[in-house]
Amino acid sequence: xxxxxxxxxxxxxxxxxxxxxxxxxxxxxxxxxxxxxxxxxxxxxxxxxxxxxxxxxxxxxxxxxxxxxxxxxxxxxxxxxxxxxxxxxxxxxxxxxxxxxxxxxxxxxxxxxxxxxxxxxxxxxxxxxxxxxxxxxxxxxxxxxxxxxxxxx
Numbered sequence: 001x002x003x004x005x006x007x008x009x010x011x012x013x014x015x016x017x018x019x020x021x022x023x024x025x026x027x028x029x030x031x032x033x034x035x036x037x038x039x040x041x042x043x044x045x046x047x048x049x050x051x052x053x054x055x056x057x058x059x060x061x062x063x064x065x066x067x068x069x070x071x072x073x074x075x076x077x078x079x080x081x082x083x084x085x086x087x088x089x090x091x092x093x094x095x096x097x098x099x100x101x102x103x104x105x106x107x108x109x110x111x112x113x114x115x116x117x118x119x120x121x122x123x124x125x126x127x128x129x130x131x132x133x134x135x136x137x138x139x140x141x142x143x144x145x146x147x148x149x150x151x152x153x
Contacts, residue, residue: 037076037097049123051101056117057094065121067109072101072121106131 039053055063055076064075078094103109103123112121 036093036095037099039099041101047125049107049125051121051123053099053119053121054117055114055119057092058114058117058119060114063114063119065109065112065119070103070105070107072103072109074099074101074119074121 037054039051042050042052044050051072051074053074058076058078062077062079064073064077066073066075075096075098077096104125106125106127107123108126110122110124112119114120
């Protein structure tokens with residue numbers, strides 16, 4: 001396997017530690033990370049997203065969605081025991097899981113729902129006013145605000 005060293009990219013930058021951590025985690029293979037449970041990441045428009053996860057057999061009380069900083073953690077813990085049920089074949093994989101999703105700074109979790117065995121987590125991009133593009137008016141030199149020039153007394 002080939003390893004990639006991104007440290008030269010970060011020598012001349014400040015505040016990109018999160019980006020470095022994301023690149024490191026993306027290049028690291030985790031043997032415990034399986035395809036269970038399957039999920040989709042959907043884009044409904046420019047600012048609305050949804051994570052849909054197939055959680056067949058799980059009740060809402062057995063699922064937990066936690067948001068910490070820029071990470072959404074979805075956890076499923078099946079209830080202990082199935083009562084007096086004897087399975088002749090058990091094909092529904094109701095085992096515990098934990099999935100983590102990294103979010104951009106402007107993405108906020110706005111809600112979640114469980115419908116027909118699908119867990120939906122709704123996300124919205126909320127860009128603060130100071131980060132939105134703004135138009136700068138160009139004025140004539142006599143009306144321009146001067147910076148750093150002093151008039152002689």
